[in-house]
Amino acid sequence: MVKIDLHTHSTRSDGLDTPSELVTNATKAGINVLALTDHDTVSGWDEARSKAIELGLGFIPGIEVTSVSDIERFGRTIRISVHLLAYLPDPNHEALAVVLGDTVATREARARAIVEKLATEMPITWEMVLDHLDKGATIGRPAIADTLVTMKKVSDRS
Structure with missing residues (x-):
């Protein structure tokens, strides 16, 4: 039986393992094919792909794209966050780059606002x-x- 995991995250988004560690751990767990689907970034693909080739693991580059939508509920408009999994996307596609750029900017603004609010109660800074972020990671x-x-x-962190 082939074991496949199509939804994983590394330290490039909200996972706890580097892309290499994720691939290594998947191999140890008996996974045959792994997709790396970090939130709004493809920065872990090369590292994961290299490790997967080294270990003989099938690798599928993917991404979990964050999208925001306004919907009508109970007579009012509410904003919801929707996460879409995409497999084998072209990381150089112009429209995808625009969406990811907008999403990363929104993520950063939200995180900065959280840090600013926390800073009124404790000595936390943006720096x-x-x-705590890996290079290329989304905030x-x-x-x-x-x-x-x-x-x-x-x-x-829970």
Whole structure:
């Protein structure tokens, strides 16, 4: 039986393992084919692909694209976040680059607002949060949570 995992995240978004570690752990778990689908970034593909080739694991480049939509609910408009999984996307496609750029900007603005609010209660800075990100990673609440763990304000990132 072939075991396939089509939805994984590395430290390039909100996962705990680097792309290489993710591939290694998948191989150890008996996975035969793995898709790396980090949130709004393709920056882990090369590392994951190289490790997958080395270990003989099938690799599918993917991405989890964040989209926002306004919907009417109970007589009012609410904004919802929808996550779309895409497999084998062209990372150089102009429209995808625009969407990812907008999404990354929105993620950063939201994260900055969270850090600013937290900073009124504790000595947290934007730079401290950025120190918890891998190169090419998308910013999100996990990086803020990891910073709070380091500061001993919370016990884990959950």
